[in-house]
Amino acid sequence: FLPLLFLSEKDAVAVTRLPDPSYLESLENILARPLPELHCLDEDEIKSSFHKVRSWGHSLQVEAWAHRHGLIYEMPQWQCTVDVNSKAYSFENSPKLPGSSLLKNFAEIESWIAKGSKKKVLKSCFGVAARGNFIVDNSLEKNKGQLLSFLEEQWEKGYPVIGEPWVKRVLDFSTQWEITPEKEVNYLGATQMINNKKGQYLETIAGPEKIIFPDNILALEKHKEEAFKLLKMISHEGYFGNIGVDAMLYVSAEDGKTICLHPIVEVNARQTMSFVAMRFQELTHPELCLCLSYVPNKKNNKGLLPFSLSRCNGSLQNFSRQLIFVPK
Numbered sequence: 001f002l003p004l005l006f007l008s009e010k011d012a013v014a015v016t017r018l019p020d021p022s023y024l025e026s027l028e029n030i031l032a033r034p035l036p037e038l039h040c041l042d043e044d045e046i047k048s049s050f051h052k053v054r055s056w057g058h059s060l061q062v063e064a065w066a067h068r069h070g071l072i073y074e075m076p077q078w079q080c081t082v083d084v085n086s087k088a089y090s091f092e093n094s095p096k097l098p099g100s101s102l103l104k105n106f107a108e109i110e111s112w113i114a115k116g117s118k119k120k121v122l123k124s125c126f127g128v129a130a131r132g133n134f135i136v137d138n139s140l141e142k143n144k145g146q147l148l149s150f151l152e153e154q155w156e157k158g159y160p161v162i163g164e165p166w167v168k169r170v171l172d173f174s175t176q177w178e179i180t181p182e183k184e185v186n187y188l189g190a191t192q193m194i195n196n197k198k199g200q201y202l203e204t205i206a207g208p209e210k211i212i213f214p215d216n217i218l219a220l221e222k223h224k225e226e227a228f229k230l231l232k233m234i235s236h237e238g239y240f241g242n243i244g245v246d247a248m249l250y251v252s253a254e255d256g257k258t259i260c261l262h263p264i265v266e267v268n269a270r271q272t273m274s275f276v277a278m279r280f281q282e283l284t285h286p287e288l289c290l291c292l293s294y295v296p297n298k299k300n301n302k303g304l305l306p307f308s309l310s311r312c313n314g315s316l317q318n319f320s321r322q323l324i325f326v327p328k
Helices: 021-031 045-049 060-068 078-085 087-092 106-113 144-156 217-237 273-284
Strands: 012-015 037-040 101-103 120-123 133-136 161-165 168-179 185-195 201-206 241-251 259-268 290-296 308-310 316-318 321-327
Touching: 078 087, 078 217, 078 259, 087 101, 087 161, 087 259, 101 106, 106 120, 106 161, 120 144, 133 144, 144 161, 168 217, 168 273, 185 217, 185 273, 201 273, 217 241, 217 259, 241 273, 273 290
Parallel strands: 012 037
Antiparallel strands: 101 161, 120 133, 120 161, 168 185, 168 241, 185 201, 201 290, 241 259, 290 321, 308 316
16 A cells, blocks of 8 residues: 555556455545556456556565556566565675674584674675674674574575674665666765664664765765675576665774765665655655654554455454654
8 A cells, every 4th residue: 555655637547456445535535636547456447447566665566466457567587586576685785794604504604603793793695674694793602503494594595694793773775766677877866774673674864875874874875885886796697676775874893983875785776665754755845854663553643554354254344554644
């Protein structure tokens, strides 16, 4: 349902189940504009009304669905999409945090954990929103069973693990881009991100860059330079479509004072929540900063997503979280 927040009324959104009409009325009032058409995926009507499909991220399932309905669906070679989404790809092709390493076996893990800072983080290649992270200290004995299970799961799939020192984060932010099939790299905008202590996504701040980056414009520009170089490389790999690049400012471990830029934390070769927040802010409050938060569901929330959907068997699926926005 996220595309309802930024698409025009000339577009349409296909979903598995239609929401209660009251949700659509409420959302139309919030947006103060007509919504895109809403269709169920199994409707024959889609074929006659529209000719092209875009999705949140490139998908073999969407490609097969589009083919069945005679619709155009453009996507890169699937392996290309997999490769550039891997954290290993951005790790190997962009600046690294001091003391970080790509780890492929347990001997490398033992040696790496014994060095440097006590607290570190291991990242799987395809974890999202920090859910593929494992935090360790300088002792292998603590949570060793869970650690071994985490490592074996990744290595059995043939993926390395990224090891990085745990740093004190000052600012998380991201930039949004689009790569064309002709290999052009277009900058779309930037947002701030608020994460919890484990690095998991909580909210996004979107607005004019001079307002949301009052003291960090130079860091943003340096990040954009590094991101552009990486994205040009990705375009020559054959990838095209939406792509988000995360970055952060952190406190140097050497003196505990200097603020440093880690220009490429990870790359998300798809649309992202920051992309949604940016587009939503541009369309609804172009002069203001907005904060979009993914929060526990409450009846008094003016939610941007449905509170529930009816299943095929008639039962109700209630959702525990909701997307809300407030001026920042």
